[in-house]
Amino acid sequence: MHTGEQYHNFILSSRRNRRVRDRFQKIALDLLPEGADVLDFGAGTGIDAKAYAAKGHPTFVYEPSTAMCEYLAQYCRDEIARKTMITVTSPLTCKVQAVTANFAVLNHFADHTLLFEELSHVVHQGGFVLANMLNPYYLGDARYSWWRSNVMNLLRRGHYAIESESRIHRFAPRVVTRAAAPHFRLERLIPRGFGLASDPYMFLLFRRT
Numbered sequence: 001m002h003t004g005e006q007y008h009n010f011i012l013s014s015r016r017n018r019r020v021r022d023r024f025q026k027i028a029l030d031l032l033p034e035g036a037d038v039l040d041f042g043a044g045t046g047i048d049a050k051a052y053a054a055k056g057h058p059t060f061v062y063e064p065s066t067a068m069c070e071y072l073a074q075y076c077r078d079e080i081a082r083k084t085m086i087t088v089t090s091p092l093t094c095k096v097q098a099v100t101a102n103f104a105v106l107n108h109f110a111d112h113t114l115l116f117e118e119l120s121h122v123v124h125q126g127g128f129v130l131a132n133m134l135n136p137y138y139l140g141d142a143r144y145s146w147w148r149s150n151v152m153n154l155l156r157r158g159h160y161a162i163e164s165e166s167r168i169h170r171f172a173p174r175v176v177t178r179a180a181a182p183h184f185r186l187e188r189l190i191p192r193g194f195g196l197a198s199d200p201y202m203f204l205l206f207r208r209t
């Protein structure tokens with residue numbers, strides 16, 4: 001079991017993950033109007049939240065894991081003290097322009113219908129949800145038997161979960177898009193086409209309708 005600090009050091013020690021994070025943050029920051037509020041949903045230790053707050057965005061953080069929260073409180077103590085970052089115990093207490101969920105937060109859900117319904121009360125009309133999810137088409141995973149034994153589930157049903165990772169679910173983008181409707185529509189999927197075979201993560205940008 002990871003403590004918050006172990007997760008923090010682990011995720012920041014990987015150059016590949018840092019590049020993924022930089023791309024994700026850039027998309028979020030380019031889309032956010034100046035000074036707009038953002039909720040980092042499943043914020044972990046607050047790595048993205050700290051970056052959004054540094055760019056002048058009032059930043060709410062929601063994180064259910066006590067271990068993550070404890071390290072977030074330490075890592076982001078200055079932002080929390082200055083109230084440029086606000087920790088919340090429920091995402092429903094916020095009203096923001098954007099919700100971000102980086103590094104597989106939405107893979108902890110078996111179904112996203114209720115989540116998007118709730119987020120429709122959190123995100124202003126015209127705002128967005130940006131999620132970074134595990135890419136179920138990533139061919140780098142084809143060396144694992146769990147990937148090969150779930151290919152048919154993926155093609156037929158568009159989602160699956162494997163026993164060894166009982167709380168992690170993998171989804172085809174169309175399944176998440178269906179769950180997000182009618183409150184949100186998929187505006188962008190990154191990567192597309194053959195890129196989906198070579199990238200372990202996929203970014204989904206949903207616009208609040």
Ligand SMILES: C[S@@+](CC[C@H](N)C(=O)[O-])C[C@H]1O[C@@H](n2cnc3c(N)ncnc32)[C@H](O)[C@@H]1O
Pocket residue numbers: 011041042043044045047048062063064065068101102103104105108
């Ligand atoms: C791989 S970590 C990513 C943390 C952070 N977003 C980052 O970029 O480093 C996945 C996070 O999802 C959080 N999580 C799990 N279930 C959740 C839920 N139901 N709602 C919100 N967050 C959840 C976990 O506590 C964990 O912090």
